[in-house]
Amino acid sequence: MRVSNEGLNTASFEDLALPLFEQLYNFAHWLTQDRAEAEDLVQETYAKALRGFSSFQPGTNFRAWMYRILRNSFLSSRTGLKTMVVLDEENGEALPAETATPEALLIEQANQQMVQLAMEALPLPFREILLLCEVEEMSYQEISEALAIPIGTVMSRLSRARKALRGALQTRMTGGRRGM
Amino acid sequence: MACETWRANLDRYLDGELAPADAADFSAHLRSCADCTGEILQTVQIRRLVHSAGKRYTPSAEFRNKIGKQFASKPRRARFSKWSIVFVPALVLLAAALLLSSYFDRQQKAEQEIFSELADLHVATLASSTPVDVLSSDRHTVKPWFQGKIPFTFNLPELAGTEFSLLGGRVFYLHQTPGAHLIYQVRKHEISVFILPDSAGTLKSLTEGTASVLTFNTDTWTENGLRYFVVGDANAGDLQTLAKLLQGAG
Numbered sequence: 280m281r282v283s284n285e286g287l288n289t290a291s292f293e294d295l296a297l298p299l300f301e302q303l304y305n306f307a308h309w310l311t312q313d314r315a316e317a318e319d320l321v322q323e324t325y326a327k328a329l330r331g332f333s334s335f336q337p338g339t340n341f342r343a344w345m346y347r348i349l350r351n352s353f354l355s356s357r358t359g360l361k362t363m364v365v366l367d368e369e370n371g372e373a374l375p376a377e378t379a380t381p382e383a384l385l386i387e388q389a390n391q392q393m394v395q396l397a398m399e400a401l402p403l404p405f406r407e408i409l410l411l412c413e414v415e416e417m418s419y420q421e422i423s424e425a426l427a428i429p430i431g432t433v434m435s436r437l438s439r440a441r442k443a444l445r446g447a448l449q450t451r452m453t454g455g456r457r458g459m
Numbered sequence: 460m461a462c463e464t465w466r467a468n469l470d471r472y473l474d475g476e477l478a479p480a481d482a483a484d485f486s487a488h489l490r491s492c493a494d495c496t497g498e499i500l501q502t503v504q505i506r507r508l509v510h511s512a513g514k515r516y517t518p519s520a521e522f523r524n525k526i527g528k529q530f531a532s533k534p535r536r537a538r539f540s541k542w543s544i545v546f547v548p549a550l551v552l553l554a555a556a557l558l559l560s561s562y563f564d565r566q567q568k569a570e571q572e573i574f575s576e577l578a579d580l581h582v583a584t585l586a587s588s589t590p591v592d593v594l595s596s597d598r599h600t601v602k603p604w605f606q607g608k609i610p611f612t613f614n615l616p617e618l619a620g621t622e623f624s625l626l627g628g629r630v631f632y633l634h635q636t637p638g639a640h641l642i643y644q645v646r647k648h649e650i651s652v653f654i655l656p657d658s659a660g661t662l663k664s665l666t667e668g669t670a671s672v673l674t675f676n677t678d679t680w681t682e683n684g685l686r687y688f689v690v691g692d693a694n695a696g697d698l699q700t701l702a703k704l705l706q707g708a709g
Contacts, residue, residue, distance in 0.1 A: 297530065305517070318518070413513060416647060434470075
């Protein structure tokens with residue numbers, strides 16, 4: 280949603296921001312893991328965005344701008360401060376070792392609930408980048424704007440997030456089989 | 460090139476982030492490599508799971524109303540509020556609407572048929588093992604390819620600096636009229652652009668503008684005697700951007 284100079288004059292804040300409501304709420308709930316906190320976060324995001332709407336730069340991506348406000352608000356909240364971990368982008372965080380579970384078996388056994396639990400357990404930087412790419416289908420450029428990181432970091436973090444998710448799914452399934 | 464090298468680019472290929480020429484090379488490799496195709500299929504399946512699992516939380520109706528009230532602009536007050544002013548024009552409008560409704564019903568059915576046919580063509584083409592007859596991201600290659608195959612010519616936009624890429628084109632037929640079918644990509648979505656002469660009667664009377672047909676977004680307009688249709692599952696904003704690029708190419 281790239282807004283031109285001309286578009287900004289004619290489109291109101293409401294026209295641009297309200298269609299994003301459902302997806303912003305989903306993202307906020309994934310970040311906070313709590314309905315009440317997610318509602319507060321979304322409300323705060325809209326209030327901040329409305330106040331700052333005049334400073335929004337036409338020609339840039341409005342959706343990425345809204346996500347960036349939401350994320351910054353979350354990071355400065357009490358839950359956000361506790362949750363966010365700093366990743367070592369150069370060397371990479373230790374990931375679960377690739378196990379022998381074949382990919383086909385992994386897919387066969389994985390179900391939606393299992394994927395949700397695995398995503399919940401991921402470190403926040405991995406969870407949020409997977410949500411932006413796989414769920415919101417943002418381009419690398421949009422993700423880079425939303426998370427305020429370079430595109431190279433988007434690519435490497437995304438790759439590690441995907442590996443981490445597969446690792447987490449495999450761990451869950453190995454655990455599930457042991458428990459049976 | 461070894462499969463390991465291709466697979467290093469697999470995520471970028473599926474994310475729609477490879478340059479059009481590299482993506483075309485990757486697609487060509489997939490047609491001849493069962494291992495890489497299998498790997499792609501599995502990755503796509505996991506991504507689908509994540510996509511649906513990620514859409515997990517929906518806001519409550521109360522919260523939706525609260526935000527709607529708080530941030531939606533207040534409704535405009537009616538300029539003429541007295542019954543006497545509104546009543547007579549309303550009656551006239553009602554009578555006119557009744558007279559015109561049967562005409563619009565017929566018109567709407569004809570339009571829906573055309574859009575459904577184009578949506579079917581879009582899906583069938585993408586599902587085909589050879590979706591395009593001229594495989595190129597270069598508009599200067601694709602446009603001349605149509606010469607002698609269709610009874611008109613058209614201009615294609617410069618896409619450098621945009622999120623769109625041209626994948627290629629093919630000839631298609633609608634109501635026995637040959638036209639140009641171009642396939643564009645934006646991020647992970649393919650969009651079909653159909654171009655036909657605007658001379659056929661049904662096409663001429665089609666309503667211009669955006670719509671949604673069978674979950675696809677569509678847009679249509681007439682320019683220089685040609686009728687353009689844009690069909691795809693990308694969001695309506697992307698379709699409008701592509702439509703503007705095409706309109707600017709003329």
